[in-house]
Amino acid sequence: MRQKFLEVLIVFNVEDGQLLHGNLNFYEIKNKFKNRVNLQLLFCGSNVSKYLDNSHLDFYGDVSVIEDDSLPWNNPYILAQNISSLGEKNFDVVILPHSITNCGAAAFLAAQFSMECFTAINDFYFDDETLVLEREVFGGFTERILCKLNCIITWLCSHSEPCNNLNGAKYNLIKKSPVECEDLCSVISVEKAQSFSRLSEANVLIAVGRGIGSLENIELAQELALLFDNSSIAASRPVCDNRWLPYKYQVGVTGKTVSPALYFSLGISGSSQHLSGMKNSRCIVSVNKDRYAAISSIADYIVEDDIFVFIPAFIHKVKEKKKILRSR
Amino acid sequence: MKILVCMKVIYDGKDNAFPDYDLPLRINRFDEYALEEALVIKDKFPDTAIDVVTFGYSNSVGLLKKALERGADSLTLIESQEELTPVVCAKLVYSHFKDRGYDIIFTGAMAEDFMSSSFGPALAGFFSFPFAVAAVSCELVNDKRLLVRCELEDGIAVTYSIKLPCLVTMQSGGREIRYPTLTGKLNARGKEAFVVKLDQKKDKSLSYEYKRKKAVKGILIEGSLDERCEYLYNELHKRGLL
Numbered sequence: 135m136r137q138k139f140l141e142v143l144i145v146f147n148v149e150d151g152q153l154l155h156g157n158l159n160f161y162e163i164k165n166k167f168k169n170r171v172n173l174q175l176l177f178c179g180s181n182v183s184k185y186l187d188n189s190h191l192d193f194y195g196d197v198s199v200i201e202d203d204s205l206p207w208n209n210p211y212i213l214a215q216n217i218s219s220l221g222e223k224n225f226d227v228v229i230l231p232h233s234i235t236n237c238g239a240a241a242f243l244a245a246q247f248s249m250e251c252f253t254a255i256n257d258f259y260f261d262d263e264t265l266v267l268e269r270e271v272f273g274g275f276t277e278r279i280l281c282k283l284n285c286i287i288t289w290l291c292s293h294s295e296p297c298n299n300l301n302g303a304k305y306n307l308i309k310k311s312p313v314e315c316e317d318l319c320s321v322i323s324v325e326k327a328q329s330f331s332r333l334s335e336a337n338v339l340i341a342v343g344r345g346i347g348s349l350e351n352i353e354l355a356q357e358l359a360l361l362f363d364n365s366s367i368a369a370s371r372p373v374c375d376n377r378w379l380p381y382k383y384q385v386g387v388t389g390k391t392v393s394p395a396l397y398f399s400l401g402i403s404g405s406s407q408h409l410s411g412m413k414n415s416r417c418i419v420s421v422n423k424d425r426y427a428a429i430s431s432i433a434d435y436i437v438e439d440d441i442f443v444f445i446p447a448f449i450h451k452v453k454e455k456k457k458i459l460r461s462r
Numbered sequence: 463m464k465i466l467v468c469m470k471v472i473y474d475g476k477d478n479a480f481p482d483y484d485l486p487l488r489i490n491r492f493d494e495y496a497l498e499e500a501l502v503i504k505d506k507f508p509d510t511a512i513d514v515v516t517f518g519y520s521n522s523v524g525l526l527k528k529a530l531e532r533g534a535d536s537l538t539l540i541e542s543q544e545e546l547t548p549v550v551c552a553k554l555v556y557s558h559f560k561d562r563g564y565d566i567i568f569t570g571a572m573a574e575d576f577m578s579s580s581f582g583p584a585l586a587g588f589f590s591f592p593f594a595v596a597a598v599s600c601e602l603v604n605d606k607r608l609l610v611r612c613e614l615e616d617g618i619a620v621t622y623s624i625k626l627p628c629l630v631t632m633q634s635g636g637r638e639i640r641y642p643t644l645t646g647k648l649n650a651r652g653k654e655a656f657v658v659k660l661d662q663k664k665d666k667s668l669s670y671e672y673k674r675k676k677a678v679k680g681i682l683i684e685g686s687l688d689e690r691c692e693y694l695y696n697e698l699h700k701r702g703l704l
């Protein structure tokens with residue numbers, strides 16, 4: 135019996151001619167579905183034509199473009215309405231790159247289309263008529279979901295380089311957002327946080343998480359930072375929420391993205407929102423009471439201990455060593 | 463103003479099983495912010511009614527009494543022994559509350575146990591409400607619209623103006639969570655939770671497996687405290703970092 139081709143929609147976000155949130159590679163996606171797939175691409179955002187003209191679209195399939203330069207597109211409600219304007223077609227799978235906005239749009243659409251929705255998917259494959267999705271859950275566990283299609287996912291794809299050749303594709307251009315729902319949900323302002331160069335310039339970041347416990351204990355991290363040249367402290371979001379450090383020190387998806395030579399983390403569990411801001415650090419040390427905290431999956435050195443036991447001892451050790459080196 | 467706040471009670475754990483039902487329970491932190499935002503509106507407009515709904519285990523009720531003590535007016539538990547997907551939970555919450563005429567629904571931006579952010583926007587989808595995600599604060603304008611400030615990727619803050627009825631998912635960072643007052647505690651005393659029992663079964667077309675990720679990449683530093691300090695010092699020294 136001939137197996138049915140799967141209908142898969144991939145959504146791309148474009149802002150002012152630039153592709154956002156990494157590049158979903160549609161050859162890779164085709165392979166993941168063992169080539170039994172009809173791909174349909176949807177590009178939406180502002181100045182999409184500029185993006186398409188500059189990329190070499192080597193894709194012979196259904197490409198739709200919704201381009202509206204007057205809309206701020208970081209609006210999940212408007213994005214969802216636009217995607218659903220594609221019509222009644224029944225997709226087996228809809229894939230969006232993972233982002234806060236796309237997660238919102240995906241789940242909203244899932245409810246409207248009677249589909250399932252799974253977000254922050256690390257990897258997926260298709261096997262035996264089942265879509266297998268892998269994502270991270272609390273405490274460094276990987277959740278594997280086996281589902282029978284009919285779902286929308288947001289994918290944490292890691293490609294940042296262009297990997298699609300779009301040359302020659304014919305697309306169906308919709309020149310204005312076809313849905314009139316701006317009155318229901320409009321963007322009033324978009325602000326970009328002021329840049330704080332200390333974090334991006336530092337060679338070493340001593341990053342504190344909720345495990346640091348209190349404002350007073352930040353001093354311990356500062357003391358550790360003083361042992362390194364060109365260092366700064368940094369923080370996970372809860373540390374800033376608790377007002378132990380100002381938000382400009384926050385690393386992660388809603389904070390800064392950093393890639394220092396050394397990221398020394400104290401009491402950080404390693405949520406995907408935090409990791410996405412520091413995973414490209416050249417060397418990562420994690421001090422955590424729980425050796426299996428999610429951050430261990432990307433750390434180079436794992437110290438399973440209480441911060442307040444290990445760090446004072448380590449500071450003492452470094453000071454001793456420095457004294458010996460100086461006296462030589 | 464009628465507000466629905468969705469709160470989840472989760473198992474606070476990290477040990478060797480997931481989910482581990484022997485672990486202590488706590489309220490999902492982001493949902494505390496959802497309630498706080500509703501209470502801020504109630505501070506300004508005292509005739510606001512806040513209903514809290516939770517989906518999950520029967521032993522959640524004790525913890526969620528705190529929501530009543532902080533100022534919510536009612537608490538409903540949709541009891542289910544099964545862990546259902548966020549979209550299915552949203553559908554069930556919708557089917558129980560769809561006719562109540564809510565002006566605003568608040569949920570947390572993410573459930574900390576399954577790290578998923580789909581419940582809130584899915585609920586908006588079932589209600590067909592406009593919505594915003596990852597908000598840090600909201601302000602009601604003329605009873606008709608909500609100004610919502612959201613923090614998105616790369617330090618970008620977007621302010622939306624959303625027409626009521628609407629749904630907003632809250633993250634941390636905008637407000638301090640209040641403690642119950644004595645009056646709040648007294649007011650909450652007589653209030654009972656409404657319990658809705660469900661026999662919704664898990665969707666058979668879905669199944670799950672959980673695997674603890676081992677510390678795959680790095681070196682787990684072992685030995686006495688002094689040996690571990692020495693080892694880490696040497697490694698960082700070799701890399702020219704110390």
Ligand SMILES: Cc1cc2nc3c(=O)[nH]c(=O)nc-3n(C[C@H](O)[C@H](O)[C@H](O)COP(=O)(O)OP(=O)(O)OC[C@H]3O[C@@H](n4cnc5c(N)ncnc54)[C@H](O)[C@@H]3O)c2cc1C
Pocket residue numbers: 234342343344345346369370371372373384385386387388389390400401402403404405407408411421422423424427439440441442571572596633
């Ligand atoms: C929309 C959205 C955006 C977000 N953006 C960000 C972001 O940009 N950045 C960010 O960081 N988070 C962000 N978050 C929050 C994120 O989901 C996590 O809640 C957060 O990263 C957890 O921070 P943490 O690791 O410090 O705390 P926890 O997860 O609570 O971890 C604390 C860790 O400390 C360990 N510990 C405790 N005590 C000790 C001790 N004495 N010694 C040693 N170890 C100890 C524990 O074992 C645990 O692993 C966002 C969430 C949402 C919903």
